[in-house]
Amino acid sequence: MITTGGDKMDIDLTKLNSCLVDQIDIDEVYSFSKEELKKTDLISLDNVSINGYITKDSTDDYQLFLSVKGVMILPCALTLKPVEYPFNIEINGYLNEILKEIDKNVKKDKNTIDILPIIWENILLELPMKVVSENLDGLKLEGDGWKLITDREN
Numbered sequence: 001m002i003t004t005g006g007d008k009m010d011i012d013l014t015k016l017n018s019c020l021v022d023q024i025d026i027d028e029v030y031s032f033s034k035e036e037l038k039k040t041d042l043i044s045l046d047n048v049s050i051n052g053y054i055t056k057d058s059t060d061d062y063q064l065f066l067s068v069k070g071v072m073i074l075p076c077a078l079t080l081k082p083v084e085y086p087f088n089i090e091i092n093g094y095l096n097e098i099l100k101e102i103d104k105n106v107k108k109d110k111n112t113i114d115i116l117p118i119i120w121e122n123i124l125l126e127l128p129m130k131v132v133s134e135n136l137d138g139l140k141l142e143g144d145g146w147k148l149i150t151d152r153e154n
Contacts, residue, residue: 009116062095077130
């Protein structure tokens, strides 16, 4: 069972720990709040699709397999108008290793784990340095004594 809300995505591991199931399936859609986006360049991040599963191996290590897809809305580097930036992330590995990589104190006890910080950190790694809108009609790119220099001209 997965509980979402309040900036959390808790997975109940009870059935997995009791060997009642071999895996817990994850199939969620999550929209990040303005509060969560505050310290990023993201304008919005809604309807992120999170699919996958978590298993437990013979050494009692949890393995997480996730596919995270969505569309980030970022400001154009030239006009500051919103630009859609699609992303598709695969998160696969042992839970303890993933938690060390993101260096986060994720709420984890014997029966639940909050996977939202893992998802969030991986999304942040996908943020591009800058995005530029494809529609720049009417944008002045040079004037009296100045000219916009793009990466392609360097």
